[in-house]
Amino acid sequence: MNLHEYQGKEILSSFGVRIQRGIVAQNANEAVNAAKQLTSETGTSWHVIKAQVHAGGRGKGGGVKLAKNLKEVEEIAGQIIGMNLITPQTSAEGKKVHQVLVAEDVYYPGESETDEFYMSVLLNRGTGRNMIMYSTEGGMDIETVAEETPHLIFTEEVDPTVGLLPFQARRVAFNLGLSGLAFKEMTKFVSALYKAYVESDSSLFEINPVLKTSDNKIMAVDAKVTIDDNALYRHKNYIDLRDVREESAIEVEAGELGLNYVDLDGNVGCMVNGAGLAMATMDLIKQAGGEPANFLDVGGTADAARVEAAFKIILKDPAVKAILINIFGGIVRCDRVAQGVIDAYKNMGNIEVPIIVRLQGTNADIAKELIDNSGLDVMSATEFQEAADKVQQVLA
């Protein structure tokens, strides 16, 4: 589950990680009140207005702006809320902004220069351990840093038996070139950040930038936080943090029906049991000259109700020119799935795109007979290649 910056920062702060403080606002008026409150609490005179959407690169799209007085706060918040923010990580239409974070200005002048770093905490899948990845090159796209100056990226892997050790936190601070107060602050920051990651059951923290202020404080200016969905059962207080406005409406609807669905841009819909076979079916559609319109794993029980739900979801996409159903019946019998397809088709009444049903495995022969004798405009196949050929045929 992905969180907004302001939500991620709240979690960090609850574990003692210093953050750039801010207050979330739903409209320009709330933004002005937030700015006033922040000034009284932090003494900040300038404010940063930040669009809250689930996408990186917000600054590049005009979603992060500095306001030097309350009038500017009102103007900028008014501009950003309601805009379709286009960033390198969004689609071409962008993402609608529903709220902004009004944050304190932390780049104030002082005894030393400010400095920006990059830091993330994530799983190293190769070793099965968590690691802290960090770089002196803060505020930049880390993929670019990895490509152009890989020697400026450091990692610190954590032994799960003992957790992050003090020497590792010191090593991070040394590698970032810090000394004095900033050094001590960084070791505290790293330790608190790792603790927050583990105790919140997160699967990704990305803090870019981590800022050294002109008075040598270390703080998170941004926060990208992803919580491990499988661990949400032990963090009931996080469940409400989900913002479905940030997700594709059709995917949310499919999820409520118990279907694992990912919306794609192609012209051939598909309905498959099992994630691996579903991806393979998408690839097959491409091989056959089409483009997959979705990923859809109907799971183990492909009965009439689920098939019908899946049909409805797929057919919401007007770009769909054909549907390929690919079920490998193991425990689930193909004849039952075939009956499910027939019943769903009859219930729906007016499916106008060609449907290819490929059923393989337990009782595949009976299933093919059922489909062929149903009188419905449905093509049946038993072999994978045969299904591909039929997709090609209907697209031609």
Add this chain to the structure above:
Amino acid sequence: MSVLVNKNSKIIVQGFTGSEGTFHAGQMIEYGTNVVGGVTPGKGGQTHLDKPVFNTVLDAVNEVGADTTIIFVPPAFAADAIMEAADAGIKVIITITEGIPVADMITASNYIKGKNCRLIGPNCPGVITPEEAKVGIMPGFVFKKGKIGIVSKSGTLTYEAADQVVKQGLGITTAIGIGGDPIIGTTTKEAVELLINDPETEAVVMIGEIGGQLEADAANWYKDSGSKKPVVGFIAGETAPAGRTMGHAGAIVGGSDDTAQAKKKIMRACGIHVVDSPAEIGKKIAEVLG
């Protein structure tokens, strides 16, 4: 021969009396698998599916000599079940459970390191050695005995591959479903290595998907091994968008090196016969065997 499981394996089922455990244990027994009992804490001393139920894995090891386990325990308790099995001296731990928190798997995989056991999964269909032992949830009839080893991250795609292999008049030594989670006990490389070193296995089908480095590691190992046994490979997810999880928790393109295209390129460079279409796995294996 075969790898991991055979007719002599003494298999227990953790989560034996639950609905999943009951159904699949029944199917395994029907297949002829040597299920010697099961574990459900608090139900020790009872009999289920005509087999003894134990309170702990250690009891099962001591009383019926269990050496292999299959775990159907719900996600919140599955990592504990894995560690209990490892502690009791079980050699092969096959974990079917899907949805175990990553943090729990970090703990479990760290705990079992250095213990004399092998974890398969989690989030996998299990392992089958045809005509000997089905320790998983796969449809047994699809897998006929033969000389091809199969390694795969996915369930139904494994069945698809096995079906294609069998339709070419070939059969399977052992099929290993390694699982689709970010942390799994046995990697693609380790599973391929087991099969390449199995004297009865003459060729291997290796099926991967987007995300992670497991297939690249396996390909590099295969090249360095100098093995003459052919490997046919397929990577699912060429059409998957970056940054999206495709069903399996581990199936997500994170960068430029874990796309299907990048993996296939490395595999080809290492001498693996890669097919672009999932419909050509069986044909290709027949072709490379001549």
